[in-house]
Structure formats: C-alpha cells, structure tokens
Amino acid sequence: MKSENIKIHKILDEAYESANALVGTGQMPDFIPALEDIDPKRISISLTDMSGNTYCAGNYDGKFSIQSISKIILLELAIREVGEETVFSKIGVEPSGTGFNSLFRLELLEKKPANPFINPGAMVSASCIKGRSLEEKYEKFRNLAGELLGNPDISYSKEVCHCEMTTGHRNRALASLLIANGIYDGDPEEYLELYYRGCAFYASTSEVSRFGAILANDGIKPGTETRLLPKHHCELFRSLMATCGMYDSTGKYAVEVGIPAKSGSGGGIIAAARGKAGLAVYSPELDGRGNSVCGMQALKYISEHLNLRTY
Numbered sequence: 001m002k003s004e005n006i007k008i009h010k011i012l013d014e015a016y017e018s019a020n021a022l023v024g025t026g027q028m029p030d031f032i033p034a035l036e037d038i039d040p041k042r043i044s045i046s047l048t049d050m051s052g053n054t055y056c057a058g059n060y061d062g063k064f065s066i067q068s069i070s071k072i073i074l075l076e077l078a079i080r081e082v083g084e085e086t087v088f089s090k091i092g093v094e095p096s097g098t099g100f101n102s103l104f105r106l107e108l109l110e111k112k113p114a115n116p117f118i119n120p121g122a123m124v125s126a127s128c129i130k131g132r133s134l135e136e137k138y139e140k141f142r143n144l145a146g147e148l149l150g151n152p153d154i155s156y157s158k159e160v161c162h163c164e165m166t167t168g169h170r171n172r173a174l175a176s177l178l179i180a181n182g183i184y185d186g187d188p189e190e191y192l193e194l195y196y197r198g199c200a201f202y203a204s205t206s207e208v209s210r211f212g213a214i215l216a217n218d219g220i221k222p223g224t225e226t227r228l229l230p231k232h233h234c235e236l237f238r239s240l241m242a243t244c245g246m247y248d249s250t251g252k253y254a255v256e257v258g259i260p261a262k263s264g265s266g267g268g269i270i271a272a273a274r275g276k277a278g279l280a281v282y283s284p285e286l287d288g289r290g291n292s293v294c295g296m297q298a299l300k301y302i303s304e305h306l307n308l309r310t311y
C-alpha cells in the first residue's frame with residue numbers, strides 16, 4: 001500500500017476516535033420521529049480522492065437518510081428543468097440567518113426564500129420540476145440522485161417520508177406561504193412530497209463522498225473522463241455550500257473546517273474540497289442548529305490533518 005493511502009487511513013481512523021469522544025453530547029433529531037430510534041453511537045466517515053479511490057473509517061457501514069444533502073441534487077434538477085435564471089428569480093443566494101424551517105423571513109422580510117438550502121428554497125426547486133404526475137417528477141429526481149450517488153437502485157424510505165408528511169407542520173405552512181407570496185402556483189402538497197422523498201433517500205457515506213468528489217472535481221467523476229455536472233454548477237454549489245450549507249453554524253464551520261459542505265438533519269454531511277477530495281460523514285446526534293456533532297468534529301480533524309482547507 002502506498003504511503004499516501006496509509007496516511008489517509010490513519011487520519012480517518014484518528015478522526016473517528018476524536019468524533020467518538022463526543023457521542024452523547026448531541027440530540028437525536030426529534031423533529032423526524034422515524035429517525036429517533038437510531039443507535040446514537042453510529043459513526044461513518046468516507047473520503048474519495050481525485051483518482052476515484054474511496055477510504056472509509058468508523059463503526060457503521062450502512063445507509064442513512066440523506067435529508068438536506070438532497071437539496072443540492074434537487075437544485076441541479078431544477079436548473080436543468082427551467083434554467084438558472086428562472087430558478088434564481090424565485091430563490092436568493094444569501095445566508096438566511098434563521099433556522100432551516102423558519103417562517104420569519106418569508107412573512108416579514110422578503111417573498112422569496114433566502115437560498116436553495118433552506119426548506120422553502122428546496123420546495124421552490126421542487127416546484128420547478130416538470131412532469132404530468134408526482135411519479136414522473138420523482139423518477140427524474142431519483143435518476144439524477146442515482147447517477148450522482150453512483151447507485152442506480154437508490155430509493156426513498158416510505159416510512160421517513162410518510163412520517164415527515166404527517167408531522168412536518170412548519171414545512172406545510174412554508175409550502176403554502178410560498179403560494180401566498182406569489183413565488184409558485186400549483187399543488188404545494190406535491191412539491192412537499194417530492195422534497196420529502198429526496199430527504200428520505202438512503203445512501204452510505206462512500207456514495208455521498210463520491211458525490212462530494214464529483215463536486216470537488218468540477219463535475220467530472222474522479223477516475224473517469226465522464227462529466228456528470230457542468231463546471232459552472234459545481235462552482236455555484238460549492239459557493240452556496242460555503243455560505244449557506246451548515247445553516248446557522250456556517251460561520252463557525254467555515255472558521256473551524258474551511259471546506260464547502262452541506263449538512264442534513266439525518267446526521268450526514270457532504271463536503272467538497274476543490275481539486276483535493278470529496279468527504280462524507282454520518283453520525284445521528286445533532287447540535288442545536290441541526291448539524292451532526294461528531295460529523296463536524298471528524299471533518300475538522302480531517303481538514304486540519306490532511307490540509308484540505310479551501311478557504
């Protein structure tokens with residue numbers, strides 16, 4: 001084994017140890033009851049380099065609900081469907097300064113969502129997907145997710161989706177408020193369900209880190225010559241990840257880790273260090289802002305010890 005590979009394995013194992021020390025300090029995602037009973041000790045860490053090699057560490061190699069990581073994929077699909085100009089006439093590109101399901105800004109400050117990575121922003125992305133039925137729209141979303149995550153058989157958890165459809169009252173209010181604000185028309189229940197199905201996609205950290213590596217490699221799948229995303233979209237996504245990807249902890253995360261990232265309230269985080277690596281971490285306990293406590297610690301350790309900071 002080459003010395004570089006040994007070094008990466010060693011750093012990922014150490015990152016696991018440093019993350020593991022924080023188990024018990026976060027909270028399980030109680031706003032999604034279907035995810036509440038997961039073993040809080042699960043930690044999974046993956047890194048994909050620019051040659052397409054994937055390295056893993058941790059005590060869990062299963063799949064998890066990717067939640068808001070899916071917002072990147074939904075945004076890509078929305079841009080493919082109606083074009084960047086139309087998408088960003090309905091969604092801003094600024095940090096919101098409020099929680100991911102807050103109604104505050106839409107009610108009092110401006111009609112359109114602050115950015116595509118908060119819940120109302122993703123609902124607007126969902127409203128841009130064309131199709132005769134929810135199933136037709138979902139199939140487009142699933143195909144793109146399958147391609148970017150390298151798993152053509154990807155599917156969503158009906159249990160998690162149903163749970164969010166029946167308990168996500170703030171999201172339902174947001175979906176309706178966007179109609180009242182004149183941002184979209186049509187069926188808000190359908191946009192909500194398309195959005196929730198994406199949140200309920202299940203993937204492993206290896207799959208998510210390979211997606212991160214595509215973003216880090218300006219759209220070319222590492223180890224191949226296949227372009228999966230336009231370079232300009234990867235620049236856009238990394239910029240949005242850097243400024244809006246970690247909710248209200250984006251500033252703290254930028255200071256501590258310095259790699260564009262998007263977190264999901266299922267406990268996963270994807271990160272893309274341009275020209276260096278794609279990363280994914282998973283551990284279910286969250287901090288008060290919806291980011292994985294152990295996941296953030298693992299990324300901090302890896303960024304520092306493999307010199308992956310990009311800003």
Ligand code: GLN
Nearest residue numbers: 067068100199264265266
């Ligand atoms: N499905 C979650 C919700 O809508 C996703 C939020 C998140 O991952 N931050 O509340």
